[in-house]
Amino acid sequence: MFQFINQQTDLEHVLNLMQHTSTYGLDTEFIKVDTLWPKLGVFQINVNGQVFLLDGTTLNLDRFWFQLFQAQQNIFHACGEDIDLIYHYADQKNLKNVFDTQVGLSFLGHGLQVSYQNALKLVLEIDIDKDQTRSDWLARPLTDEQMNYAANDVLYIMRLAEKVKAELVEKSLYSHVLEDCQNLTFEIASETPKEKLYGDIGNYRHSRKQLMQLQQLSVWREEMVKALNQPRSFILKNATMIDLVEVNPKNNFQLSSVKGIRPNIVREHGKTILDLLKFLPETDEWPLRIARPIKHSSQGITLEVDELISQVSFEMQVPKEVLMRKKWLNALYHHVVFHGNEQDLPGYLLGWRYELLTQPLIYLLQEDIKFLSMQMKVNE
Numbered sequence: 001m002f003q004f005i006n007q008q009t010d011l012e013h014v015l016n017l018m019q020h021t022s023t024y025g026l027d028t029e030f031i032k033v034d035t036l037w038p039k040l041g042v043f044q045i046n047v048n049g050q051v052f053l054l055d056g057t058t059l060n061l062d063r064f065w066f067q068l069f070q071a072q073q074n075i076f077h078a079c080g081e082d083i084d085l086i087y088h089y090a091d092q093k094n095l096k097n098v099f100d101t102q103v104g105l106s107f108l109g110h111g112l113q114v115s116y117q118n119a120l121k122l123v124l125e126i127d128i129d130k131d132q133t134r135s136d137w138l139a140r141p142l143t144d145e146q147m148n149y150a151a152n153d154v155l156y157i158m159r160l161a162e163k164v165k166a167e168l169v170e171k172s173l174y175s176h177v178l179e180d181c182q183n184l185t186f187e188i189a190s191e192t193p194k195e196k197l198y199g200d201i202g203n204y205r206h207s208r209k210q211l212m213q214l215q216q217l218s219v220w221r222e223e224m225v226k227a228l229n230q231p232r233s234f235i236l237k238n239a240t241m242i243d244l245v246e247v248n249p250k251n252n253f254q255l256s257s258v259k260g261i262r263p264n265i266v267r268e269h270g271k272t273i274l275d276l277l278k279f280l281p282e283t284d285e286w287p288l289r290i291a292r293p294i295k296h297s298s299q300g301i302t303l304e305v306d307e308l309i310s311q312v313s314f315e316m317q318v319p320k321e322v323l324m325r326k327k328w329l330n331a332l333y334h335h336v337v338f339h340g341n342e343q344d345l346p347g348y349l350l351g352w353r354y355e356l357l358t359q360p361l362i363y364l365l366q367e368d369i370k371f372l373s374m375q376m377k378v379n380e
Helices: 008-019 062-070 080-090 101-107 116-124 144-155 157-170 174-189 194-200 208-228 238-247 252-256 263-278 299-316 326-337 353-366 369-376
Strands: 003-005 023-031 039-047 050-055 073-076 098-100
Touching: 003 008, 008 039, 008 050, 008 062, 023 080, 023 144, 023 157, 039 144, 050 144, 062 080, 073 157, 080 174, 098 101, 098 174, 101 116, 101 157, 101 174, 116 157, 144 157, 157 174, 194 208, 208 238, 208 263, 238 263, 252 263, 299 353, 326 353, 326 369, 353 369
Parallel strands: 003 050, 023 073, 073 098
Antiparallel strands: 023 039, 039 050
């Protein structure tokens, strides 16, 4: 049913098979508890119906990563964490040749996050066990239960993909799904520049000074977590950073009373944190205030927006939540109010959605620019 590969010489056989097959079914098992980056335990691959479990703790997988980027198609279910792991280990980004069966099933009306277990039941009427999810995948030897669980994750994925693809092709949706998968893998590869990370933490209530403090703290934290390979929350949680700029402690005693800050962080980095809060650049270098979030367009325009999305949903037979996510609509609000460049919009809005939805929605929202702008105003 499967072969566990932990010797480099045995990996050669797998790599040879991969060179003669252009489509792979893939999954990963890893641990990411006390680190920023995942630690690979097992990489599962289905090559032409043969299942291999590659030992992530012993093998040099450089040529394997290279092969994935050369493939005609890599098939996953819920690929987000798998792609993130591949990008880290391969030290290469933008895996463009991905088909995610979860994305495919969302177009067919099965929800945005149908699990692999439910997908197999739904499409192939196959029941699999999912009780090893929280296993220690770095422990050796792996148990029979762990290996069977890992193998099951790719054993049926090719059959699942074939069925989902066939239905998508029949509905003329397959190319749209592939494009969305490409946007997803691009999104995973995208990193916010260090100096802009504060924008994900601060909000419209914060003053320019507080945003400057958040910017300095977030740059320092990012450098720390990458140097130490620790989760961001191990250094400072986002909520703690907000408390820091709102309390603005002046000494270690005040610092240690800030909610959620770890005693070891105060001990080891207290002076640094206090300095980052105290010593700021000239005021003209401080970030601008963050605009208030737009909750909705005016009543009449909201109705027209909903009608447009519903109409496209009906014509394409694609669920509304697949066509337009809330965060994409928010991006359109900002684009209209700030007269942005269309190329800065999320990639999802620039491909097959552009003429169907993006362009008509921009025209609609431009009629509502006064109402949208009023919601975003902040006091200086």
